[in-house]
Amino acid sequence: DSGVTQTPKHLITATGQRVTLRCSPRSGDLSVYWYQQSLDQGLQFLIQYYNGEERAKGNILERFSAQQFPDLHSELNLSSLELGDSALYFCASSVAGLDAEQFFGPGTRLTVL
Amino acid sequence: AQSVSQHNHHVILSEAASLELGCNYSYGGTVNLFWYVQYPGQHLQLLLKYFSGDPLVKGIKGFEAEFIKSKFSFNLRKPSVQWSDTAEYFCAVIYSGAGSYQLTFGKGTKLSVIP
Numbered sequence: 001d002s003g004v005t006q007t008p009k010h011l012i013t014a015t016g017q018r019v020t021l022r023c024s025p026r027s028g029d030l031s032v033y034w035y036q037q038s039l040d041q042g043l044q045f046l047i048q049y050y051n052g053e054e055r056a057k058g059n060i061l062e063r064f065s066a067q068q069f070p071d072l073h074s075e076l077n078l079s080s081l082e083l084g085d086s087a088l089y090f091c092a093s094s095v096a097g098l099d100a101e102q103f104f105g106p107g108t109r110l111t112v113l
Numbered sequence: 114a115q116s117v118s119q120h121n122h123h124v125i126l127s128e129a130a131s132l133e134l135g136c137n138y139s140y141g142g143t144v145n146l147f148w149y150v151q152y153p154g155q156h157l158q159l160l161l162k163y164f165s166g167d168p169l170v171k172g173i174k175g176f177e178a179e180f181i182k183s184k185f186s187f188n189l190r191k192p193s194v195q196w197s198d199t200a201e202y203f204c205a206v207i208y209s210g211a212g213s214y215q216l217t218f219g220k221g222t223k224l225s226v227i228p
Contacts, residue, residue, distance in 0.1 A: 042218060042219065043221065045216040055214075056215070056216065081209050088155075092157075098214045099207060101159045103158075106156050107158060
């Protein structure tokens with residue numbers, strides 16, 4: 001157990017819909033990262049937040065957004081969902097910046113029908 | 114855009130065989146390098162990392178990796194694999210410069226170790 005929790009574990013929805021994925025970092029970690037893992041694209045870094053502020057951005061679509069709240073949990077919002085958004089979405093946390101060891105959560109499997 | 118290449122998609126080895134998984138990156142500037150492992154049904158976890166200093170890095174479970182700057186490579190090695198090393202291995206690179214960072218993962222290499 002990495003100490004990072006993600007909810008829900010599975011999510012099934014329809015195209016065009018909007019969903020919110022939630023992540024709680026390890027106690028004491030200030031950074032949260034979001035990743036998308038799919039068979040064809042592999043593991044893609046989406047975005048990093050540090051202590052409530054966006055710190056680094058990867059291959060995140062404009063239909064996706066994230067935020068980190070004062071209690072340091074984070075939410076990833078996916079809107080106007082397409083079939084190709086079906087993937088495993090991981091959250092990770094670390095003490096500080098990108099160069100710190102990241103601890104990964106179990107992931108949320110999103111299926112868009 | 115920066116890229117990370119893991120040339121082997123799936124490697125099958127017998128127990129006690131030696132392992133080397135390739136990782137090449139495309140950037141000539143400052144990089145931090147990582148290998149992560151994902152055991153079946155488990156979350157990703159860090160095997161080892163390189164920031165600076167000795168280019169031969171030792172990680173957990175007997176793994177090591179060598180940073181060869183001239184070859185833009187960070188290959189993962191283990192002299193003798195065990196069945197419990199069956200997992201997917203991901204190389205990751207942080208490119209930094211001008212106050213910004215880019216984090217890129219390779220597509221992963223599945224390792225199957227046959228008892």
